[in-house]
Amino acid sequence: MNWIKRHQAAWLRYYIARKKPGTGYQGLLRLLQLFCHRHGFTRQRHGKQKQKQSVLIEVRDDFVAEFHLQYHGFGPDCVYNVDETGFYYDMPPKYIWSARGGDANISTGEKHSMRMTAVLTVRSNGDKLPILFTIRGTPGGRIETSELPTYKRPLLCFVEPSVMLLDNFESHVSDASYRIVEEELSSFLCAIPPNATSICQPLDVGVxxxxxxxxxxxxxxxxxxxxxxxxxxxxxxxxxxxxxxxKRAIAAWDRVTATEIRNSFVKALPSIEE
Structure with missing residues (x-):
């Protein structure tokens, strides 16, 4: 794909313009897959063991019942889901194409050259907060000494108590995390059950x-x-x-709609009546 971007940019723009919004990448990927298959390459990908869907649904139902019981007094504008995701400067397909019978491994030099972490935050009413980017910094630098201590502190007194949904990652559910959320933010931290983010976390479900x-x-x-x-x-x-x-992440985040966000909360945290 990088070769096409560099050497066939005009054709690529013409190709994407003919596609429906959001389908250009998949269309080009399918075109390249057909080309590789025609020339004797096979597609390979590592598999992952997953829990049975019935088990996940049972976990989700128990979590939803407890969530609505504890936080029924919080409106859609007070329920947040926060999660981080990594992305790369180069974004080739996740599959490996290799000649039949050949080695599917890739060398270190062919792997992604740069990775960045984006922290995404959404509210159940469909709102989305600006992305927080996590990049390598210098300990004791200007951001740490001058910016973070005063970052939006004056606004905290105007924020009403909220519920923050987080995955069960160890640092997210530590005593320090609970203390910061409850004491400094006057809010509540709600941990999603382990290994159930695919069905219980709104961001993973539909965003x-x-x-x-x-x-x-x-x-x-x-x-x-x-x-x-x-x-x-x-x-x-x-x-x-x-x-x-x-710039790429901001543009992509702008394209995520309020409807997609609201639907993800409905699917991950359905009302008890449903």
């Missing part, structure tokens, strides 16, 4: 998939960034890559 799809579409539409030598598509500086990734 992450379209967000990642929009990310891939934005990646396809990006102009290739030349480095100093101007002839290698993998030569942009780290700062240039970070800037491109931030």
């Amino acid at each position: 992450m998939a379209p967000f990642k799809r929009y990310l891939r579409d934005e990646w396809l539409n990006e102009e290739m960034i030349d480095g100093e030598d101007g002839d290698d598509f993998d030569t942009p500086t780290a700062a240039e890559k970070r800037k491109a990734m931030v």
